[in-house]
Amino acid sequence: MKRTWVNETARSLPPSGIRRFFDLVAEMKGVISLGVGEPDFVTPWHVREACVFSLEKGYTMYTSNFGLLELREEIARDLQENYQVEYNPCNQILVTVGVSEALDLALRALIEPGDEVIIADPCYVSYKPCTIMAGGVPVEVPTKPENGFRPSVEDIEKHITNKTKVLLLCYPNNPTGAIMDRTSAEAIAALANKYNLFVISDEIYAHLTYDGKHICLASLPGMVERTLLLNGFSKAYAMTGWRLGYAAGPADVIAAMTKIHQYTMLCAPITAQKAAIEALRNGAVERERMVDQYNQRRRVIVSGLNRIGLPCVEPKGAFYAFPSITGTGMSSEEFCEALLKEEKVAVVPGNAFGKTGEGYIRCSYASSIDKIKEALNRMERFLNNRRKAAL
Ligand code: PLP
Secondary structure, X not given: OXXXXXXXXXXXXXXXXXXXXXXXXXXXXXXXXXXXXXXXXXXXXXXXXXXXXXXXXXXXXXXXXXXXXXXXXXXXXXXXXXXXXXXXXXXXXXXXXXXXXXXXXXXXXXXXXXXXXXXXXXXXXXXXXXHHHOOOEEEEEEOOHHHOOOOOHHHHXXXXXXXXXXXXXXXXXXXXXXXXXXXXXXXXXXXXXXXXXXXXXXXXXXXXXXXXXXXXXHHOOOOHHHEEEEEEOOOOXXXXXXXXXXXXXXXXXXHHHHHHHHHHOOOOOHHHHHHHHHHHHHXXXXXXXXXXXHHXXXXXXXXXXXXXXXXXXXXXXXXXEOOEOHHHOOOHHHXXXXXXXXXXXXXXXXHHHOHHXXXXXXXXXXXXHHHHHHHHHHHHHHHHHHHHHHO
16 A cells, blocks of 8 residues: 655645746746845845855854854844844854744744644745644734734734734735834734733844834833844845844743754854854945835835736835735736736735735835836736726
């Protein structure tokens, strides 16, 4: 009898909706992609040079499981300077292989079987699968454009049960571009305190905030003891391929995560850690230059989408616009497949990020202004053709 090798959990995980779509894109020529959530800049030269220099010096070995102390000290300094939040670099910071690994470690270190994890929906594609793989139960709280795609405290409260342990949040948000304002952040912090919940706060887009200053959840009163702050180098420093991130939080949670990390990953690559030290020490000017570019592109894409009839709440962070396509009568997937086939523009169906994402598409503006303008022209033609066909 043929035996099934793959376990039930892995078998029943749906493949990422983003990947499925990009397999289609890979087979086509002349596509303008507003699909990938990846900077179109290369890592600033001085950061790459620091890595090259470290190789020349022979830094090719493992580091401490926690990561290089020099890097953890820079991370602690950066968090203190930017958000006035204190972490001890010796036992409260763990350097990981991207925020992706930090998220997986966090859920595995925190979750008992059956614990519920509240997740604002739509959300980054890995939150629910990683929760399930850790034995937890994802509980989706829908967010709405009229609330700026932030979960209201009342909506979260309705989903809290005696099994709720973790609130998993991401602001600035992928896919909606929403940011957390101070009033909402304080209300969520009060709720976490009231129900004694732990918060995982994925702040990978913190530096990509275009309206005011990023609010770091751990910096709010009573939060540093119950928050795990995740951040990394992929987005702000255009370092996706280096695979480097970190977690900062209570020492007991970091110690548990470090145990899992030491058995599964051992340490993050030393070359990337050397480069990250340089990024934190001297990368602010280049980082701000990239953020300015994203901001200009943001204005072009948001006004363009609204002009062609795809209403779009102003995204105030990250590099995504999340317009509604309900007026077209198509589902998110139908819209994206037809747009790709007819006009060779790739955007991601909103339902790839959760049920609440149905009726939306995610357009990344980590792409040149010229490409964004051309994509908007093609999208306008696509919509006009549909309108004409409907007459
Ligand atoms: N968290 C969010 C919200 C993201 O959008 C991404 C990547 O798109 C990640 C985490 C993964 O980041 P990393 O490259 O650090 O693993």
